Amino acid sequence: KAGVTQTPRYLIKTRGQQVTLSCSPISGHRSVSWYQQTPGQGLQFLFEYFSETQRNKGNFPGRFSGRQFSNSRSEMNVSTLELGDSALYLCASSSPGSRETQYFGPGTRLLVL
Amino acid sequence: QQQVKQSPQSLIVQKGGISIINCAYENTAFDYFPWYQQFPGKGPALLIAIRPDVSEKKEGRFTISFNKSAKQFSLHIMDSQPGDSATYFCAAFNTGTASKLTFGTGTRLQVTL
Numbered sequence: 218k219a220g221v222t223q224t225p226r227y228l229i230k231t232r233g234q235q236v237t238l239s240c241s242p243i244s245g246h247r248s249v250s251w252y253q254q255t256p257g258q259g260l261q262f263l264f265e266y267f268s269e270t271q272r273n274k275g276n277f278p279g280r281f282s283g284r285q286f287s288n289s290r291s292e293m294n295v296s297t298l299e300l301g302d303s304a305l306y307l308c309a310s311s312s313p314g315s316r317e318t319q320y321f322g323p324g325t326r327l328l329v330l
Numbered sequence: 331q332q333q334v335k336q337s338p339q340s341l342i343v344q345k346g347g348i349s350i351i352n353c354a355y356e357n358t359a360f361d362y363f364p365w366y367q368q369f370p371g372k373g374p375a376l377l378i379a380i381r382p383d384v385s386e387k388k389e390g391r392f393t394i395s396f397n398k399s400a401k402q403f404s405l406h407i408m409d410s411q412p413g414d415s416a417t418y419f420c421a422a423f424n425t426g427t428a429s430k431l432t433f434g435t436g437t438r439l440q441v442t443l
Contacts, residue, residue: 221373250430260374260419262430273429307373309431317362317423319431321373 218244221310221322229328235296238325242289242310248272249291250319251283254305263306266291295327303329333357334422336434343441349407351437353420356401360422364431365394365405368417377418378405410441 222241230236242249251263262275266285283293289310295302305326309319335354343349353363361382366374380387380394380403387394393406407414420434 223373248429252431259435260431260433262432265429275430316429317425317431318364318376318379320376321366323371323373 221308221320223306223308223322223325225325226323227326227328229330230298231330232298232300234298235294236298236327237292237294238306238308238327240291240293240308240310240322242291242308243312243320246310246312246320247289248311248313248316249285249289250309250311251291251293252307252309252321253277254307254324255303260307263293298329300329303327333432334420334434336420336437338437339435340438341440343407343410343439345410345412345441345443347410347441349405349410349414349439349441351405351418351420351439352402353404353434354400354402355422357422357424357432358401359424359426360432361425362423363394363396363403364421364423365392366419366421366433368419368436374419407439410439412441412443415439415441 224239248267250265254260265273269285280296285291305324307324309321311319364379365377367377368374378389391408396403418437421431
């Protein structure tokens with residue numbers, strides 16, 4: 218089985234712009250979670266989607282949003298980028314019967330200038 | 331509030347030695363405890379996981395020890411190899427409600443020759 222894929226792998230944006238990141242889960246996995254990883258804050262949960270519905274949300278401002286499509290692929294969007302949004306954005310997928318067993322993709326490295 | 335505390339922050343072990351990383355949690359509702367391994371430029375990879383009904387789980391050179399009463403768990407890497415040099419994260423999950431992984435702050439392991 219192919220693993221979790223994320224595109225793009227690297228991205229450079231400027232402050233005030235918006236960005237969309239994409240995640241394709243492992244085949245058969247219907248739950249997709251997003252995490253932000255920074256040196257200062259570590260790995261922090263952004264949100265989780267299951268069957269096109271947001272099931273849980275972390276403590277991030279409304280500029281961070283996401284969605285899930287009927288094929289379980291997910292996108293996250295960050296609007297009005299700030300310097301502090303520079304991070305590695307990780308997507309993880311899990312199967313319906315095992316939400317806790319999460320498999321991560323390689324991440325998208327976002328740099329905001 | 332940091333719900334999962336991890337130590338040490340960094341660790342240097344000689345090849346063939348035992349690497350030990352410790353984690354402590356606060357929320358007794360956590361009932362799934364995975365360890366992830368992350369190499370530079372990669373996403374975290376699930377290494378091994380344990381549930382509170384067992385005190386120890388072993389997979390190859392990797393062992394998790396779990397102490398429910400003390401709310402602590404640890405990762406032991408036996409016969410550590412240079413290829414084990416990576417950052418290790420412990421995490422905790424509440425299968426009942428939370429649907430998100432709560433991560434420790436990470437331990438950077440270096441295995442020297």
